[in-house]
Amino acid sequence: MPERLVLLGSKGGPALRPVGPWPSSSLLEIGGRTIVVDCGLGVTRGLVDAGVNLKALDLIFITHLHSDHVLELGPLIHTAWTAGLATPVGVFGPPGTGHYWRRFCQAMEFDIEIRIVDEGRPDIRELVSVEEFGEGHVVEQRGLKVTALRVDHPPVTDCFALRFEHGAKSVVFSADTAFFPPLADFAEGADVLVHEAMLEEGIERLVARTGNGARLKEHLLASHSFAEEAGRIADTAGVKRLVLNHLIPADDSQICETEWTAAVRKTWAGDLTIARDGLVVELSSGKAAKGEGTA
Numbered sequence: 465m466p467e468r469l470v471l472l473g474s475k476g477g478p479a480l481r482p483v484g485p486w487p488s489s490s491l492l493e494i495g496g497r498t499i500v501v502d503c504g505l506g507v508t509r510g511l512v513d514a515g516v517n518l519k520a521l522d523l524i525f526i527t528h529l530h531s532d533h534v535l536e537l538g539p540l541i542h543t544a545w546t547a548g549l550a551t552p553v554g555v556f557g558p559p560g561t562g563h564y565w566r567r568f569c570q571a572m573e574f575d576i577e578i579r580i581v582d583e584g585r586p587d588i589r590e591l592v593s594v595e596e597f598g599e600g601h602v603v604e605q606r607g608l609k610v611t612a613l614r615v616d617h618p619p620v621t622d623c624f625a626l627r628f629e630h631g632a633k634s635v636v637f638s639a640d641t642a643f644f645p646p647l648a649d650f651a652e653g654a655d656v657l658v659h660e661a662m663l664e665e666g667i668e669r670l671v672a673r674t675g676n677g678a679r680l681k682e683h684l685l686a687s688h689s690f691a692e693e694a695g696r697i698a699d700t701a702g703v704k705r706l707v708l709n710h711l712i713p714a715d716d717s718q719i720c721e722t723e724w725t726a727a728v729r730k731t732w733a734g735d736l737t738i739a740r741d742g743l744v745v746e747l748s749s750g751k752a753a754k755g756e757g758t759a
């Protein structure tokens with residue numbers, strides 16, 4: 465099975481606009497596992513478009529409980545269940561994830577009960593285990609190791625960057641964060657760093673369009689990173705590839721890949737990917753893959 469990262473949803477924030485990209489979700493296929501990182505709106509469609517059989521849903525990680533990262537968690541699992549999911553799914557998220565899942569199942573109780581009786585399905589509530597994590601060790605399973613770092617995303621305190629390691633490969637997700645230097649240590653030497661990014665020139669136009677100008681701008685500046693800052697983290701960490709993701713703004717006609725690249729090139733000279741929905745980053749090439757092949 466080729467190892468890959470697929471950026472399913474690449475925009476920052478929950479709002480949708482015509483022909484624009486969708487909120488945050490990613491697929492990581494590493495070590496034979498099907499891993500979903502964040503479940504913003506569109507995650508189910510994104511997985512199906514990426515060729516994933518929803519019955520194979522395996523591990524889900526949520527970085528924090530902002531809706532652009534968690535809104536479709538329940539609907540994803542429920543849809544996988546109606547597609548024939550019969551094996552356990554492990555959900556790992558910050559404190560509050562269990563509450564979300566229990567309340568989702570309550571909201572869908574009528575449908576869940578009726579499908580168990582009418583269609584002979586297993587009880588979805590017994591298939592899913594939710595584990596809430598804090599900073600540090602998250603899970604170690606079949607050679608896959610996941611660790612978390614609390615990042616700087618006020619007013620949300622439980623927001624965690626995640627590092628996935630399997631064999632010689634490592635992929636780090638920054639989650640949503642303001643410029644946060646400890647992230648460079650956490651991401652040290654990773655094959656891929658997926659870092660959130662904001663472009664200064666688009667912020668004024670974005671807040672003008674959204675309507676709650678001053679407050680929104682204040683939140684963005686306090687809680688997110690500029691592309692140049694993402695580049696600085698990648699450079700200090702010495703990662704092999706930087707992927708700019710959770711783009712703010714993501715649907716401004718005056719901003720395209722050229723503008724993002726120009727901003728991040730001020731601080732990062734290495735391999736670079738600017739995310740867009742459905743974009744695939746192959747993990748099989750490079751040093752890590754060679755190491756596995758000769759071992």
Ligand SMILES: [Zn+2]
Nearest residue numbers: 476477532640
């Ligand atoms: Zn977000």
Ligand SMILES: [Zn+2]
Nearest residue numbers: 528530617640
């Ligand atoms: Zn957030």
